[in-house]
Structure formats: structure tokens, C-alpha cells
Amino acid sequence: MDDTRTPADSRRDDARRDDEFVDAAALAAELAEEHPADIAEALDEEERHTASAVLASLPREKQVEILDLPDFDLSSELIEALPVEEAVRLLTDMSADRAADLFRWMEEPARSHLFAHLPAETQAELNRLLAWPEHSAGSLMTTEFVTVPANWTVGETLRHIRAIERTRETIYAIYVLDPDSHALLKAVTLRRLITGAPEDPILSVAPRHDPITTSPLTDREEVAKLISKYDLLAVPVVDEHDHVLGIVTVDDMIDAIIEESTEDVQKFGGMEALDEPYMEMGFIAMLKKRAGWLSILFLGEMLTANAMQHFEDELERAIVLTLFIPLIMSSGGNSGSQATSLIIRALALGEIKLKDWWRVALRELPSGLVLGSILATLGVTRITIWQLAGFHDYGEHWVLVAATVGAALIAIVTFGSMTGSMLPFVLRRLGFDPASASAPFVATFVDVTGLVIYFTVALVILHGTLL
Amino acid sequence: MDDTRTPADSRRDDARRDDEFVDAAALAAELAEEHPADIAEALDEEERHTASAVLASLPREKQVEILDLPDFDLSSELIEALPVEEAVRLLTDMSADRAADLFRWMEEPARSHLFAHLPAETQAELNRLLAWPEHSAGSLMTTEFVTVPANWTVGETLRHIRAIERTRETIYAIYVLDPDSHALLKAVTLRRLITGAPEDPILSVAPRHDPITTSPLTDREEVAKLISKYDLLAVPVVDEHDHVLGIVTVDDMIDAIIEESTEDVQKFGGMEALDEPYMEMGFIAMLKKRAGWLSILFLGEMLTANAMQHFEDELERAIVLTLFIPLIMSSGGNSGSQATSLIIRALALGEIKLKDWWRVALRELPSGLVLGSILATLGVTRITIWQLAGFHDYGEHWVLVAATVGAALIAIVTFGSMTGSMLPFVLRRLGFDPASASAPFVATFVDVTGLVIYFTVALVILHGTLL
Numbered sequence: 020m021d022d023t024r025t026p027a028d029s030r031r032d033d034a035r036r037d038d039e040f041v042d043a044a045a046l047a048a049e050l051a052e053e054h055p056a057d058i059a060e061a062l063d064e065e066e067r068h069t070a071s072a073v074l075a076s077l078p079r080e081k082q083v084e085i086l087d088l089p090d091f092d093l094s095s096e097l098i099e100a101l102p103v104e105e106a107v108r109l110l111t112d113m114s115a116d117r118a119a120d121l122f123r124w125m126e127e128p129a130r131s132h133l134f135a136h137l138p139a140e141t142q143a144e145l146n147r148l149l150a151w152p153e154h155s156a157g158s159l160m161t162t163e164f165v166t167v168p169a170n171w172t173v174g175e176t177l178r179h180i181r182a183i184e185r186t187r188e189t190i191y192a193i194y195v196l197d198p199d200s201h202a203l204l205k206a207v208t209l210r211r212l213i214t215g216a217p218e219d220p221i222l223s224v225a226p227r228h229d230p231i232t233t234s235p236l237t238d239r240e241e242v243a244k245l246i247s248k249y250d251l252l253a254v255p256v257v258d259e260h261d262h263v264l265g266i267v268t269v270d271d272m273i274d275a276i277i278e279e280s281t282e283d284v285q286k287f288g289g290m291e292a293l294d295e296p297y298m299e300m301g302f303i304a305m306l307k308k309r310a311g312w313l314s315i316l317f318l319g320e321m322l323t324a325n326a327m328q329h330f331e332d333e334l335e336r337a338i339v340l341t342l343f344i345p346l347i348m349s350s351g352g353n354s355g356s357q358a359t360s361l362i363i364r365a366l367a368l369g370e371i372k373l374k375d376w377w378r379v380a381l382r383e384l385p386s387g388l389v390l391g392s393i394l395a396t397l398g399v400t401r402i403t404i405w406q407l408a409g410f411h412d413y414g415e416h417w418v419l420v421a422a423t424v425g426a427a428l429i430a431i432v433t434f435g436s437m438t439g440s441m442l443p444f445v446l447r448r449l450g451f452d453p454a455s456a457s458a459p460f461v462a463t464f465v466d467v468t469g470l471v472i473y474f475t476v477a478l479v480i481l482h483g484t485l486l
Numbered sequence: 487m488d489d490t491r492t493p494a495d496s497r498r499d500d501a502r503r504d505d506e507f508v509d510a511a512a513l514a515a516e517l518a519e520e521h522p523a524d525i526a527e528a529l530d531e532e533e534r535h536t537a538s539a540v541l542a543s544l545p546r547e548k549q550v551e552i553l554d555l556p557d558f559d560l561s562s563e564l565i566e567a568l569p570v571e572e573a574v575r576l577l578t579d580m581s582a583d584r585a586a587d588l589f590r591w592m593e594e595p596a597r598s599h600l601f602a603h604l605p606a607e608t609q610a611e612l613n614r615l616l617a618w619p620e621h622s623a624g625s626l627m628t629t630e631f632v633t634v635p636a637n638w639t640v641g642e643t644l645r646h647i648r649a650i651e652r653t654r655e656t657i658y659a660i661y662v663l664d665p666d667s668h669a670l671l672k673a674v675t676l677r678r679l680i681t682g683a684p685e686d687p688i689l690s691v692a693p694r695h696d697p698i699t700t701s702p703l704t705d706r707e708e709v710a711k712l713i714s715k716y717d718l719l720a721v722p723v724v725d726e727h728d729h730v731l732g733i734v735t736v737d738d739m740i741d742a743i744i745e746e747s748t749e750d751v752q753k754f755g756g757m758e759a760l761d762e763p764y765m766e767m768g769f770i771a772m773l774k775k776r777a778g779w780l781s782i783l784f785l786g787e788m789l790t791a792n793a794m795q796h797f798e799d800e801l802e803r804a805i806v807l808t809l810f811i812p813l814i815m816s817s818g819g820n821s822g823s824q825a826t827s828l829i830i831r832a833l834a835l836g837e838i839k840l841k842d843w844w845r846v847a848l849r850e851l852p853s854g855l856v857l858g859s860i861l862a863t864l865g866v867t868r869i870t871i872w873q874l875a876g877f878h879d880y881g882e883h884w885v886l887v888a889a890t891v892g893a894a895l896i897a898i899v900t901f902g903s904m905t906g907s908m909l910p911f912v913l914r915r916l917g918f919d920p921a922s923a924s925a926p927f928v929a930t931f932v933d934v935t936g937l938v939i940y941f942t943v944a945l946v947i948l949h950g951t952l953l
């Protein structure tokens with residue numbers, strides 16, 4: 020940990036550092052004119068201590084701009100690598116939501132060490148932000164926003180904004196408060212504000228509708244929906260008395276939306292969501308995220324061996340049935356996976372609600388029957404052609420075998436569509452993330468049942484002939 | 487189509503319309519104070535002709551605000567249902583990118599009919615926008631943005647913005663052009679502009695770095711990355727001479743990002759991406775999106791029947807081998823699905839590039855071996871316990887059978903991880919969307935090869951005993 024850098028350490032490193040300092044200063048000078056996001060990208064490619072030295076050589080304002088970037092993953096490491104006074108200065112200057120993020124990512128003992136050096140006021144503010152659960156509006160919000168009392172004029176508001184612009188995350192939304200209760204009355208956009216005459220009251224440029232707000236415990240997915248629905252640049256987070264606690268800005272939301280969909284895709288692929296990019300994640304950490312689900316699915320899939328054992332006599336008498344096991348099982352899994360991906364996404368976007376499960380079931384039942392019939396036609400045609408053309412001999416009862424395959428396909432694809440579409444509802448009802456209904460999970464579930472369906476259909480159709 | 491509404495039709499409908507008009511006017515009065523997004527939501531729940539009547543009764547400004555919402559799917563239908571003069575008036579007033587969207591969604595003959603009635607200037611502007619390919623920056627951009635020559639002052643710029651505010655999609659970014667060549671020099675934010683003194687030159691409040699721009703043919707995924715990386719509210723789209731053609735705003739981008747991830751999840755689930763919400767899509771249209779891929783996967787999976795036929799003699803001699811076919815096949819599919827979901831997402835986010843394929847291969851090879859060994863241990867343990875506890879008799883050579891299952895699992899899980907991780911690279915290299923490497927696609931691919939691996943391992947280990 021870098022808080023172990025004592026003056027003694029520093030002296031020991033002096034020779035190496037001198038060289039580095041020259042390089043770092045040169046690089047800093049070269050980068051100073053670039054966009055903060057590009058400087059961050061360049062720092063990401065340097066060794067950590069070089070990056071830290073370059074950051075220290077940049078103008079103060081640039082430092083803060085870089086650390087304020089919501090997707091600059093290196094920032095907590097860089098802050099840890101800086102001398103404590105420097106780190107404290109930056110943490111106080113940067114936006115509160117980002118400083119809170121850094122403390123979330125930092126490891127002990129560096130975390131406590133740095134926190135103890137912060138001014139009491141900053142500590143209190145960060146503690147308030149850090150208390151909210153991860154991915155809640157409270158944990159994403161910043162406390163640097165603009166409020167004005169409702170009895171101000173447009174001109175007073177503009178003068179106020181000019182004075183405080185540097186210290187606020189966004190000034191594009193101005194929150195107008197009741198002068199007595201400090202409750203939120205209206206949200207005024209900067210674009211409407213500048214069109215007002217200076218002597219007009221601030222409320223004259225406010226929209227007629229109530230401001231769109233959210234509560235600190237709202238999940239980021241819901242906040243993203245609000246921002247997207249109302250095309251907001253920021254949404255105020257209010258408590259039960261309509262006091263503004265903070266604001267969540269659109270740029271933080273874009274990162275949250277991208278993160279959420281990455282998690283969804285990874286979960287749907289049948290693994291725990293990674294919290295780091297693929298290439299940056301350690302080999303062992305990555306294995307852990309994958310091995311757990313893979314083993315659970317394997318244990319579930321072991322039931323197929325039980326099902327097969329149960330029908331071993333039938334298998335021995337009609338070995339021809341085994342030829343189609345993979346084909347039939349996978350068709351059930353595929354139709355289930357399609358249905359699941361549709362419903363997970365529709366639930367995530369709020370297109371359908373929990374109470375719509377029966378509407379979905381009424382749609383998936385006929386869908387499954389039609390899709391199953393299409394595959395059954397393909398399967399029966401395949402067996403007929405192979406038999407008649409002499410590619411393979413399925414035995415004297417080949418017509419009955421084809422009928423078994425066809426009937427089993429219709430039943431299994433219908434079962435797959437129904438299971439795949441209902442599973443996300445069941446998971447949500449039980450309080451799990453519907454996205455945990457991964458393609459492999461659905462396939463495993465359908466595989467076991469599919470085998471039982473196949474052999475049952477076979478027993479009915481082939482009874483008295485093959486079985 | 488609604489352009490067939492002649493005056494005669496209108497007279498015929500008069501009685502019904504009178505009632506509706508009262509309702510619509512009442513509803514419009516009730517909704518007028520709401521946020522445009524909420525009015526849009528309310529309209530969505532009405533019958534189309536009622537919604538159209540309500541829209542017509544709202545104040546002009548509200549009408550435009552509602553139609554300007556990027557995710558209001560009903561807008562093209564409502565516009566079609568309005569009298570032509572009314573529709574033309576709204577199409578001219580609304581933002582150009584949204585008007586272009588509406589024409590993309592409208593069906594003939596209403597589309598050509600309405601277009602012919604637009605003023606020549608609007609027609610030319612829309613034709614320019616409609617010429618860009620779907621999902622390109624050109625197709626998403628709006629042409630209503632703010633430009634000022636570089637020799638203006640802060641005060642002149644502010645006065646200009648106040649005058650044109652109503653007619654521009656966003657005024658939070660002001661594009662400063664070279665007074666002679668009209669090439670883009672700088673992008674100034676409104677927040678910096680209002681902090682400047684009125685007599686200062688506009689360039690005094692410009693950032694030092696060059697403006698971030700994109701070209702009209704850039705895909706929306708790339709534009710989203712720019713907006714997210716640089717935390718922009720809008721990105722200017724420029725031609726080869728740095729002339730600003732339009733701007734893409736952050737609210738359009740959020741919708742694009744959500745749409746892209748829905749498409750990715752649906753494709754990964756093994757189907758064509760839907761272009762409408764699940765519940766709104768017609769039954770037949772939905773079947774078409776699903777049946778195609780399901781049939782292709784089925785035809786691919788038919789190869790498993792060929793593989794099984796090829797090993798039919800071995801199957802008959804060692805029926806015990808069939809018991810583990812579903813278990814082994816699905817493990818390969820699951821490990822492949824995990825690897826694919828990881829790589830698809832990492833490629834989509836730009837965390838890894840095409841040239842990194844060998845790095846990924848070097849990671850997935852040992853991952854596959856370790857994961858395969860874990861599953862092999864579970865599988866061998868299962869067989870041993872069942873055999874020793876007397877749950878099932880796998881025959882006198884059960885140790886060799888267990889060894890076959892274990893070795894096959896290691897080989898197949900490794901093969902699954904490698905195939906699953908390399909397939910997205912191959913697809914991208916061939917110019918396809920890596921997201922087309924769906925979980926069912928990978929599973930099908932791995933199933934067929936998995937069977938061949940399983941029987942080959944069996945032939946080696948069981949040669950001379952069971953086979």
C-alpha cells in the first residue's frame with residue numbers, strides 16, 4: 020500500500036525519481052493541452068508511479084478534471100500514490116460523488132489513512148454519500164448542484180451561477196426551493212434561464228409541470244429510465260420532505276447503463292458478472308467467477324444421466340432412439356434461450372411487468388407449438404430422406420421412429436419456450452435478478468425434462484413394436 | 487392509410503367526432519400541465535384516433551415537445567392521422583432529426599403524400615438526413631445547432647442564443663467557426679460562456695483542446711463511446727472540410743445505447759433482434775424472427791445425428807457411454823457460452839481489439855483446462871459414488887468408463903472455451919457483428935465436435951475392453 024511511503028522511502032528512491040521527474044514533467048507539458056479524457060487514457064498506459072508523477076506535474080485544474088471523469092479506473096491508485104497533502108487537496112477539490120467512488124475502490128489501510136486527513140466537513144459529506152447502498156441513486160449522486168430561493172430574480176440567479184460555476188458538477192439544471200421550507204418547487208434549465216429578462220422572477224422561466232425527482236434508495240436502472248424517459252441532464256434526489264440531497268447527472272448514468280448491460284450479457288452467458296474488464300482481471304479471480312456457475316450447471320445436468328439410467332432398458336432395445344437425443348435436447352434449449360432473452364430484456368426495459376406473466380404465457384404457448392411443428396417437419400423430412408435414399412437404415416419401424424422424433428420435438432420446443440419465458444418471472448417474483456436466468460441455466464433445466472418427454476413419447480408410440 | 491381521409495369521410499364521421507372532440511378536449515386540458523413525456527405515455531394508452539384528437543387540442547408548443555421525444559413510438563401514426571396542413575405545420579416545427587425518424591417509420595402512400603406537402607427547404611433538409619445509412623451518426627444527428635463566427639464576443643453570442651433558443655435542439659454547446667472557411671474551430675459550453683465578460687472574445691471562454699468530432703458515417707456505437715468517454719452533451723458531426731453537418735445529442739445516444747444492448751441480448755439468445763417491444767410485436771412477425779435461427783441451429787444440430795450414426799456400432803457395444811452424452815455435450819456448450827459472452831462484451835466496449843485474439847487464446851486455453859478438470863473431478867466422483875454405493879452398475883470396466891468421461895470433459899470444456907472465445911473474433915474479422923455468436927450457436931458448434939471428441943476418447947481408453 021502506498022501510504023507506507025515514508026520520507027525514508029522517498030529518499031531511497033531519490034535517484035530513480037529524478038530521472039522520472041524529468042520524463043513526467045515533459046509528458047505532462049505535452050499532455051496539458053489535451054482533453055482530460057485523452058490525458059486519462061495516456062496515463063492509463065503508463066506505469067503507475069510514472070502516471071502519478073505526470074498527474075502531479077499537471078496544472079491543478081486539469082488534475083481535478085481528470086479525477087472527475089467517471090470512468091477513469093486508475094484514479095484511486097493515483098491518489099494513493101500521491102503525497103498525502105496533495106491527495107487531500109485533490110480529494111477536497113474534486114466532485115463529491117467521484118471522491119466517494121474513490122474511497123469505495125481504495126483498499127485499507129490507505130483508505131482510512133487518507134480519510135483521516137480530510138477536513139471534517141468533507142469527511143461528513145463523504146460519509147453521507149458512502150452510507151447509501153451500491154448502485155442506488157444516493158451512491159451515484161453528487162452534492163454539488165445549484166439551488167436558489169423562489170423569490171430570486173433571473174438576474175440574481177445568473178449572477179449566483181457565474182460566481183459558483185467552478186464548484187458545481189452541472190449548472191444546466193437550477194433547483195428552485197421554497198424560501199421557508201427549502202422544499203424543491205421547480206427545476207429550471209439554464210437554457211430557459213438565459214432567455215429570461217434579468218428583472219423577471221425566477222419562477223417565470225420555470226416549466227409548469229412539477230420537477231421529476233427520485234429517492235436516494237432508487238436503483239440506478241430506475242434512475243436511468245427516468246433520465247431517458249424525460250430526456251434530463253440531471254435528476255434531483257430528494258428526501259421525504261422534498262429536500263434536495265443531491266443530483267444524478269446524465270454522464271454518470273451512461274456509464275451505469277453500459278455497466279448494467281455488460282452485467283446482463285455476462286449473466287445471460289451463464290456466469291457471475293465481472294467487475295473489471297476481461298483483460299485486467301486476474302486469472303484466478305476470473306476462474307472463480309466462471310467455475311461456480313459451471314459446476315452448479317454440471318450438477319444439474321447430472322440429472323440427465325439419472326434420466327438416461329432410468330430408461331437404460333429402452334435404450335438397449337431401441338438404440339436408434341439415442342441417435343436423436345442431442346438433436347432433440349438442444350432444440351428445447353435453443354427455443355428456451357430465445358424466449359428467456361426476450362423476456363429478460365422486456366422486463367429490464369419495463370416493457371412488461373410481473374403481472375403480465377399470463378399474457379406472455381398465452382403468447383409463448385402457441386409460439387412454441389408453431390416453432391416445434393416447424394422443427395418437427397424438418398426432423399421427419401430428414402429421417403424420411405435418409406431412409407428412402409438409403410443413407411442410413413433406421414429399422415423396419417422407421418416411420419414410427421420419425422413420428423416419435425416429430426412429436427417429441429413439438430412437445431419439447433413448446434416446453435422450452437414456456438419454461439424459458441416463465442423462468443425470469445419466477446426469479447423476479449422470488450426477489451432474484453431475472454437476468455440470472457441464463458441461456459445455460461434454461462438449457463440445463465430443459466435438457467433433463469426433455470429427455471423424460473422424449474422417452475415418454477417413445478414409450479407411447481413405440482409400445483408393442485420397438486419397446 | 488390516413489391520407490385517404492377526404493372531406494367526405496370527415497362529414498360522415500361528424501356525429502362520432504363531436505363526442506370524441508369533447509372527450510379529447512377535456513383530456514387535453516387535463517394533460518396540458520404535465521411533462522411532455524407523461525403526456526406521451528398517456529396518449530400511448532388511448533385509441534389512435536382519440537390520441538390524435540388530444541394531440542390536436544394541445545397547445546402548439548406542447549405538440550412539438552411531445553413529437554420531439556426520441557422514444558415516442560406513436561408519433562408517426564399520430565402525424566398520419568392529422569389533417570395534412572396540421573401535420574405539415576408540426577413536421578416543419580419539430581426538430582429535423584425527429585422529423586426524419588418519422589419519415590423513416592411512416593408507410594407508403596402516407597409518407598410520399600405528406601412529404602410532397604412540405605416546404606421545399608424542409609424537404610431538402612430531410613432528404614439530406616434520410617440519405618445517411620441507418621444507425622450512422624448522420625442518421626441520428628439534428629441540424630438545429632448553434633454556430634457563431636470566431637470574431638464574435640461573449641455578449642454577441644449570448645444575445646444570438648437568446649434569440650434562437652426556441653429553434654435549437656440544444657444550446658449547451660456552441661460551435662465556433664472560422665469566419666472565412668466556416669470550419670469548426672472550438673466547441674464552447676454554455677456554462678463557460680455565461681461566466682465570460684460580455685466584451686471578451688468568444689475564444690477566451692473556449693477550451694484549449696480541439697473539439698471532439700465525428701463523421702456522418704460513424705456507427706452509433708462509436709458515437710456513444712465518444713459521448714461517454716468525453717462526457718459530452720452533444721458531439722458535432724463534421725465533413726472532410728470540418729464543416730459542421732449536424733450534432734448528435736446525449737439523449738438520442740442513451741436511447742441508442744439501450745437499443746444496442748437489447749439487440750445484443752436478443753442476438754445472444756439466438757434470434758434476430760426485434761425492432762419493437764415484445765408485447766407490441768405481431769405474432770407472425772415474432773415467429774419469423776425466431777423460426778429462422780431456430781431452423782438453422784436445428785439443421786446444424788442434425789450433424790449430431792450423423793456423428794451418432796457413425797458411432798452406432800460402438801454405442802451398441804457400450805450402451806453405458808450413452809448415459810453421459812447429454813452431460814458431456816452440455817458442459818462444452820456452457821463453457822463456450824461463458825467465454826462468448828465475455829468476449830462479445832469486451833469487443834463491444836473496446837476493451838479488447840481484433841489483434842488481441844492470441845492474448846485471449848492464451849488465457850482461455852489454461853482457463854478451459856482448469857475448468858474442465860474441475861468438472862472432470864465432479865463427474866468421476868459421481869460415477870465412483872454411484873458405483874460403490876450400488877446406486878447403479880456401470881459394468882466391470884466402470885473405472886475405464888469414469889476415466890473416459892473425465893478425459894472427455896477436460897477436452898470438451900477446453901474446446902468449448904477456445905471455440906466460444908475465438909468465434910466472436912472470427913465473425914468480426916469476416917465483417918459480421920460478433921454478437922451474432924449466440925449461446926445456442928456456440929452450443930451447436932461445440933455439441934457436434936463434442937460428440938466426436940467423446941467417442942474418440944472412448945475408442946482410445948476402452949479399446950480392447952468395452953470397444
